[in-house]
Amino acid sequence: MEGNWAKIGLYISIAVTGLLVLGFVAESVGLLGGGEGAVSNEPIWLLDTATGESWSVSQKEFTEMMQQQGGDPMMMMAGPGQMAFNNPKTGKKTVVIAEKCAKCGAVFVPNYTQDYPDRCPKCKSSRLEELSKESK
Numbered sequence: 103m104e105g106n107w108a109k110i111g112l113y114i115s116i117a118v119t120g121l122l123v124l125g126f127v128a129e130s131v132g133l134l135g136g137g138e139g140a141v142s143n144e145p146i147w148l149l150d151t152a153t154g155e156s157w158s159v160s161q162k163e164f165t166e167m168m169q170q171q172g173g174d175p176m177m178m179m180a181g182p183g184q185m186a187f188n189n190p191k192t193g194k195k196t197v198v199i200a201e202k203c204a205k206c207g208a209v210f211v212p213n214y215t216q217d218y219p220d221r222c223p224k225c226k227s228s229r230l231e232e233l234s235k236e237s238k
């Protein structure tokens with residue numbers, strides 16, 4: 103009996119982690135909340151993987167950029183970090199959505215193969231991890 107409950111608990115925690123990651127991605131592309139007013143004003147960080155240059159755009163600018171380049175938000179949900187955009191300066195498709203570390207300010211590409219995709223490569227802090235600790 104006890105073994106079963108442990109298994110169920112594990113499944114739930116996996117599901118919760120999945121939801122957190124999905125919610126995080128949806129939030130970063132401004133899909134959550136629906137209405138215009140619900141979209142957060144947090145900037146979206148972009149990183150050019152070729153030049154190492156990083157800059158931020160507003161959610162509105164980002165949506166416009168995606169529309170101009172034929173980006174599909176659902177495609178991004180399917181493969182976060184896989185989708186690249188044209189750099190307006192170089193014209194090359196080397197720009198990806200990045201994360202800015204709230205602690206040390208490093209801008210980096212989220213790594214979806216690690217425990218928390220937003221774990222900072224410099225100071226190892228993760229906003230997702232902190233959120234998941236808080237909710238426990």
Ligand SMILES: [Zn+2]
Nearest residue numbers: 203206222225
């Ligand atoms: Zn950091």
